Amino acid sequence: MRTTLKTIATATGFSINTVSRVLRNDTRISASTTRIIQSKAEELGYIPDAIASSMRNPRTRTIGVVSADFSNPFFSEIIRGIEERAQEIGYQMLVGNSEENEEKERHLVRLFLSRKVDGFIVMPVFGKDSKHLEFYSSIPVPFIFAGRYIDGLKSHSVLHGDEDGEESVFDYLLKKGHRNILYLSGPDGISNTQDRDSGRQKAYDNNDVRSDQKYVFHLTGHPEDGYQAINTAINKSMEFSAVVCFNDIIAMGVLKSLAENDLSVPNDVEVIGYDNLMFSQFMEPALTTVDVPKHRLGYVAMDILEKHINDPEMKYETNHLSSRLLFRDSTGSDKAKQR
Amino acid sequence: MRTTLKTIATATGFSINTVSRVLRNDTRISASTTRIIQSKAEELGYIPDAIASSMRNPRTRTIGVVSADFSNPFFSEIIRGIEERAQEIGYQMLVGNSEENEEKERHLVRLFLSRKVDGFIVMPVFGKDSKHLEFYSSIPVPFIFAGRYIDGLKSHSVLHGDEDGEESVFDYLLKKGHRNILYLSGPDGISNTQDRDSGRQKAYDNNDVRSDQKYVFHLTGHPEDGYQAINTAINKSMEFSAVVCFNDIIAMGVLKSLAENDLSVPNDVEVIGYDNLMFSQFMEPALTTVDVPKHRLGYVAMDILEKHINDPEMKYETNHLSSRLLFRDSTGSDKAKQR
DNA sequence: GTGAAAGCGCTAACAG
DNA sequence: CTGTTAGCGCTTTCAC
Numbered sequence: 001m002r003t004t005l006k007t008i009a010t011a012t013g014f015s016i017n018t019v020s021r022v023l024r025n026d027t028r029i030s031a032s033t034t035r036i037i038q039s040k041a042e043e044l045g046y047i048p049d050a051i052a053s054s055m056r057n058p059r060t061r062t063i064g065v066v067s068a069d070f071s072n073p074f075f076s077e078i079i080r081g082i083e084e085r086a087q088e089i090g091y092q093m094l095v096g097n098s099e100e101n102e103e104k105e106r107h108l109v110r111l112f113l114s115r116k117v118d119g120f121i122v123m124p125v126f127g128k129d130s131k132h133l134e135f136y137s138s139i140p141v142p143f144i145f146a147g148r149y150i151d152g153l154k155s156h157s158v159l160h161g162d163e164d165g166e167e168s169v170f171d172y173l174l175k176k177g178h179r180n181i182l183y184l185s186g187p188d189g190i191s192n193t194q195d196r197d198s199g200r201q202k203a204y205d206n207n208d209v210r211s212d213q214k215y216v217f218h219l220t221g222h223p224e225d226g227y228q229a230i231n232t233a234i235n236k237s238m239e240f241s242a243v244v245c246f247n248d249i250i251a252m253g254v255l256k257s258l259a260e261n262d263l264s265v266p267n268d269v270e271v272i273g274y275d276n277l278m279f280s281q282f283m284e285p286a287l288t289t290v291d292v293p294k295h296r297l298g299y300v301a302m303d304i305l306e307k308h309i310n311d312p313e314m315k316y317e318t319n320h321l322s323s324r325l326l327f328r329d330s331t332g333s334d335k336a337k338q339r
Numbered sequence: 340m341r342t343t344l345k346t347i348a349t350a351t352g353f354s355i356n357t358v359s360r361v362l363r364n365d366t367r368i369s370a371s372t373t374r375i376i377q378s379k380a381e382e383l384g385y386i387p388d389a390i391a392s393s394m395r396n397p398r399t400r401t402i403g404v405v406s407a408d409f410s411n412p413f414f415s416e417i418i419r420g421i422e423e424r425a426q427e428i429g430y431q432m433l434v435g436n437s438e439e440n441e442e443k444e445r446h447l448v449r450l451f452l453s454r455k456v457d458g459f460i461v462m463p464v465f466g467k468d469s470k471h472l473e474f475y476s477s478i479p480v481p482f483i484f485a486g487r488y489i490d491g492l493k494s495h496s497v498l499h500g501d502e503d504g505e506e507s508v509f510d511y512l513l514k515k516g517h518r519n520i521l522y523l524s525g526p527d528g529i530s531n532t533q534d535r536d537s538g539r540q541k542a543y544d545n546n547d548v549r550s551d552q553k554y555v556f557h558l559t560g561h562p563e564d565g566y567q568a569i570n571t572a573i574n575k576s577m578e579f580s581a582v583v584c585f586n587d588i589i590a591m592g593v594l595k596s597l598a599e600n601d602l603s604v605p606n607d608v609e610v611i612g613y614d615n616l617m618f619s620q621f622m623e624p625a626l627t628t629v630d631v632p633k634h635r636l637g638y639v640a641m642d643i644l645e646k647h648i649n650d651p652e653m654k655y656e657t658n659h660l661s662s663r664l665l666f667r668d669s670t671g672s673d674k675a676k677q678r
Numbered sequence: 679g680t681g682a683a684a685g686c687g688c689t690a691a692c693a694g
Numbered sequence: 695c696t697g698t699t700a701g702c703g704c705t706t707t708c709a710c
Contacts, residue, residue, distance in 0.1 A: 002479070004703060016680045020705065028679055045477070051399065051451045052703035054390055055686045062454075070419035071617070073412055080409035083436050092450060094401075095434050097422050111431060114389045115401075121507075138384070140341070223621055252621040259623060278410070282562050282591040284598060284623035343687060354697045357690065391687035394702045488704055 003044040012040050014113075023048065054116060062092050063113030064120035066105055068148075070097040072221070074275050074294060075123060080147055081298025082121055089306055091118070093338070100125055100187070106135050113141065118309045121146050121301050126189040141271065142308035146301040147294075148191045155316035158301045162192050165290040165323040166199030167206075169244055169272050172325065174207040175328065176332065178242045183216045184229050184254065186246035193218070196246065196274070215240070219250060226253030234261055241269060248273035248280045248289055255283055255330070269332040285329035292323045342383040351379050362387065393455065401431050401630035402644065403451030407487075407529075409436040411560070413586065413614050413633060414462060417485055421460055421636025425616035428645055432455075433512055439464050439526070444472050452480065452592040458644045460485050460637075482646035485640040486633075487530045494655035497640045504662040505538030506545075508583055508611050511664065512557040513546040515671065517581045517609070522555045523568050523593065525585035532557070535585065535613070554579070558589060565592030573600055580608060587619045587628055594622055594669070610669040624668035631662045641667050 001007070005023070009016045013036060020214035021029050022037040023046070038204050049182040054060040065074045079095070086093055094115060102125045112120050119142040126148075127133060133152045136143070138284035147307055173181055183200060186193035197216075204211040206219035215238075219225035226245060230253070233240065243258075245251040255265060265285055272282060273289035299320060308314050341344070344362070348355045353376060361368050361376040362385070393399040402623075404421055406414045418434070425432050433454060435447035441464045451459050458481040465487075467473060472491045475482070490498035498557035522539060525532035536555075543550040558564035565584060569592070572579060576585055582597075584590040594604060602608050604624055612619060612628035619626040639658060647653050 006703075016704080017682080017706090018680055020703095021680085024705085030679060033679080047449065047452050049455065049703055050450075051390055051393055051455045052686095053705075055394060055703075056705040057686090060390065070415060070422060071412075073410075073415070074414070076409060076415045080436065083409060083434070087435070092454065093434055095422070095432055097419065098425070110386065113386050115431065116388065116390045223617065255623070256621050256625075277593065278562065279618050282595050283621075284594070285354065286595075318691095345687075355687090356689080356698080357696055359687095360696085363689085369695060372695080388687055391702095392689075394687075394704095395689040396702090 003041075003046045004049070007044060008037060011044070012036055033106060055171075056143075059118050059309075060092060060116045062094060062115065062117045063302070064115070064117040065093050065107065066098050066108045066120070066122040066124075067095065067097045068098055068100050068125065069125045069188075072249070073277050073279075074292075076128060077277075077294035078123065078298035078301075081295040081300075082146070082302045083298075084131065085299045085302035085306075089302075091302075091306070098125065099187070100122075101188060102127055106132070109135075109139070109143075113139070114212040116281050117141065119143055119305045121298075121305055124148055124150050126150065126191060126194075128189070141294035142305055142312065144305045144308075147297055149318070150191070155318050158297055158304065158319040160292045160297060160321045160323045163199035163202070164257035165274065165292070165325070166196035166244075167203045168199075168325045169274075169290060170200050170203030171206065172207055172331075173242050173244070173270065173272070174203055179209065180238075180240045180242075181215060182229075182238070182240040182243045184226055184245045184250050185216055186241065187220050188218060193246065200244075219246065221249060222248055223249050223253035223256075226250035227257045228253070230254050243269060243271045245271070245273045248275045248277045248287060251280070251287055251289070251330075252283065252299070255285075265286050265330050266332050270332055272325075273330075276326055281328065283330075288328045288331040289326055290323050291326040293321050297321055342380075342385045343388070344378065347376060347385060349381050350383070351375055357434045363642050369663050372573070398457050398648075399455045400429060401454065401456045402641070403454070403456045404432055404434045404446065405447045405459070405461040405463070405657065407437055407462040407464065411588070412616050412618070413631075417462065417637035417640075420634040420639075421485070421641045422637075423634075424641035424645075425640045428641075430641075430645070437462075437464065438527070441466055441471060445471070448474075448478070448482075452478070456480065457648045458482055459641050460644060463487055463489050465489065465530060465533075468529070479494060481644060481651065483640045483644045483647075487634055488657070489530070494657050497636055497643065497658040497660065497661045499631045499636060499662045501534035502538035502541070504613065504664070505535035505583075506540075506542045506560060507543030507609075507664045508613075508629060509539045510671075511628075512581050512583070512609065512611070513542055513548055518548065519579045519581075521572060521577070521579040521582045523565055523582065523584045523589050526556055526558050526559050529559060532585070539583075558585065560586055560588060561596060562588050562592035562595075565589035566596045567592070569593050569596035569600070582608060582610045584610070584612045587614045587616045587626060590619070590626055590628070590669075591622065594624075594626075602628035604669050605671050609671055611664075612669075615665055618669065622669075627670040628665055629662050630665040632660050636660055 005016045006020045008019045022034050098105040121144045145157040273287050276289045276291040344355045344358045347358045437444040460483045484496040612626045615628045615630040
C-alpha cells in the first residue's frame with residue numbers, strides 16, 4: 001500500500017487535515033506536531049499525490065509543449081530553454097511531437113487540456129484553412145507560440161525577426177554585387193517561410209534589383225534537400241554566385257554538394273544559413289548564418305506563459321527577440337568575421 | 340464553467356454514470372441514448388478530465404522521461420523514438436533534463452512518481468556512491484534505462500554494445516598498423532565511457548599491442564573539447580596518426596582543429612567518431628563513425644516499458660541492440676566505403 | 679492549533 | 695439498459 005496522508009494520520013494520531021497542513025508548510029501548526037509528522041512522513045517514504053492534489057487545486061503546475069520536429073536541434077534548443085525556466089519556477093512539462101502535422105498538433109493540445117495543463121507552448125504549423133485559428137480561439141487556458149505565429153493570433157507569439165533577418169542576409173549579398181542568388185526557402189505552411197520570403201523581397205526592393213522567382217526553391221528543411229537542390233541547379237546549368245538557405249541543416253547539404261562539384265566556398269559561391277546551430281561553426285568552411293536566440297526564445301516563452309497563467313486577464317502582446325547576421329568563413333573575406 | 344459529465348447528464352436527463360459509459364464506449368447502452376449523449380457532449384465541447392479519471396483508475400497512461408542532455412542530438416533521437424512508440428500506444432510523456440546531474444535525476448524521478456506515472460525511462464548518470472542504486476531499488480513502478488546502465492541494475496537497460504563498438508574501431512586501426520592512437524574518451528560517471536574504454540583495451544590485447552594511457556583523454560563531450568584536445572596534443576608535440584572520439588560531436592571539433600593545423604584527414608590522420616549523428620555524413624570529410632540505432636533504442640525502451648507496466652511480474656532482462664562501424668571518408672581509402 | 683465534513687470529476691460495484 | 699452509491703487522496707471551509 002502506498003503511503004498517503006491517511007497512513008501518516010493514523011500512525012501519528014493526528015487528523016488527515018493536520019498532516020496535510022504540515023506537509024504543505026501551512027502556518028498555525030505547533031513545532032512539535034510538525035516535527036512528529038515530518039519525521040513519520042520521511043520514515044514511511046511519503047510521496048505526495050500530485051494528481052489528487054490537483055483535484056481540488058485549480059493548478060496542476062504542468063504545461064504542455066508541442067514541438068514541430070523532435071529531430072531538429074533548432075527546436076531542441078527552444079525546448080531546453082522552456083525546460084530550464086519551467087524547472088526554475090516549479091512546472092513540469094508534457095511534450096509531444098507534431099511532425100509538422102496540423103491534425104496531430106491539435107490532437108496533442110486536446111490531450112494536454114484533458115490533462116488539465118495550466119497552459120501550453122506550441123511551435124505551430126500555419127494551418128491551411130480557418131480550422132486552426134478557430135481551434136486556438138476556443139482554448140480555455142493560456143498558450144504561447146514559440147518562434148512562429150498563426151495569422152490572427154500573432155499576439156500569442158514570441159518571435160525572432162524572420163523578416164529582418166533574411167533582409168539583412170540579402171542586403172549583404174546584393175550590396176556586394178551578387179545578382180544570381182539561389183534561395184533555398186522553407187516549407188510552405190509555416191510563418192517563418194513567409195516572413196523570410198518577404199524579407200528577401202524587401203532587400204531586392206531596397207536595392208532596386210528585380211528578384212527572380214526561378215531562383216527560389218521551397219524545401220522541407222532536411223540536409224538531403226539542400227544537397228539535391230544544388231545538384232539539380234548545377235545539372236540545369238543555372239548560374240549562381242551565392243546560396244541562401246532557410247536553415248543551417250539545408251546549408252550542410254549545400255556545402256557537401258558544392259564541395260563535390262569542386263566549387264569553392266566562399267570564392268566561387270558564398271553560402272549563408274539560418275539558425276546558428278551549434279554545429280555550424282564546425283562546418284567546413286564555418287558557416288555564416290543568422291544567429292537566432294533559440295534557448296532564450298524558449299526561456300522567454302515559458303516566462304511569459306507563466307505570467308498569463310498567474311494573470312488570466314493579461315493582454316497578449318507579440319514578443320520580438322532579435323537575431324543578427326553572424327559572419328564566418330562561408331562568405332567573402334572582405335567583411336569582418338567573428339566566431 | 341467547464342463541461343463535465345454532470346453538465347451533460349443534467350442537459351440530457353441521464354445519469355452521470357450513463358454519460359460516463361457512453362463516452363468511454365462501454366457496452367450495454369442503447370443506440371439512441373448513445374446518440375443523444377454523444378451529440379450533447381460534442382455540442383458542449385466536452386473535454387474528459389484525465390486527472391479525475393486517474394483518481395479511480397490505477398493507470399494514468401503517462402510516463403516520465405529523464406534526458407541527460409537536451410542539447411545533444413543523440414538523446415533527442417532517443418526521445419523521438421520513445422515518443423513515437425508512446426504515441427502509438429496512447430501514452431503521454433513528461434520530460435525533464437538532468438544535465439548529467441545525479442541529484443537532479445533523482446529529483447525528476449520523484450516528481451514523476453508524484454504525478455503517478457505508470458513507469459519511466461531514464462538516461463542515467465552512473466552514481467558516485469551507492470545512493471543511486473538504493474534509490475532505484477525502492478522505486479514502485481516499472482522503469483527502463485536507455486543507452487546506459489547502472490551497476491547492479493543492468494537488467495533494466497536497453498544498450499547498444501558500447502564495448503563491441505569501440506573494440507571494432509580500435510581493432511580496425513590497430514590492424515592497419517596505427518600505434519599512436521589518440522583516444523578522446525567520454526566523461527567519467529556514465530557506463531558508456533567505462534564500456535568503451537574496456538572495448539579499446541580488448542582490441543589492444545587481442546592485437547598484442549600495449550596501450551598507453553597517456554593517449555587517453557577524458558572529455559565532457561562538447562565540440563570545443565575535441566578542438567582543444569587536438570590543439571593541446573599538437574602543442575605538446577604528441578605523435579599521433581589516428582584520433583578516436585567518444586562521440587561525433589567531439590569529432591567535429593577535432594576535424595576543425597586538424598584542418599586549421601593543416602593536417603589532412605584521412606591522409607595524415609584518420610578520425611573516427613561514435614553515434615552517427617545526422618550531421619556526421621555532412622562533415623568535411625564525411626565522418627567514419629559507429630552507427631548507433633538511436634531512434635530504435637528509444638522505441639524499444641518504450642515498448643519494453645509498456646510490457647512491464649502491463650505485467651508487473653515480468654522479469655527484467657538487459658536488452659542489447661547492435662551498432663556497427665560505418666566507414667566514410669575520414670578513414671583510409673583502402674577500406675570499402677558506404678554512405 | 680487542530681479536527682470534522684464536504685467535495686473536486688470520475689469510475690466501479692451493485693441494484694433493479 | 696440505466697441509476698444509485700461510494701470513494702480515489704487531497705484541500706478547503708467551518709467549527710471548536
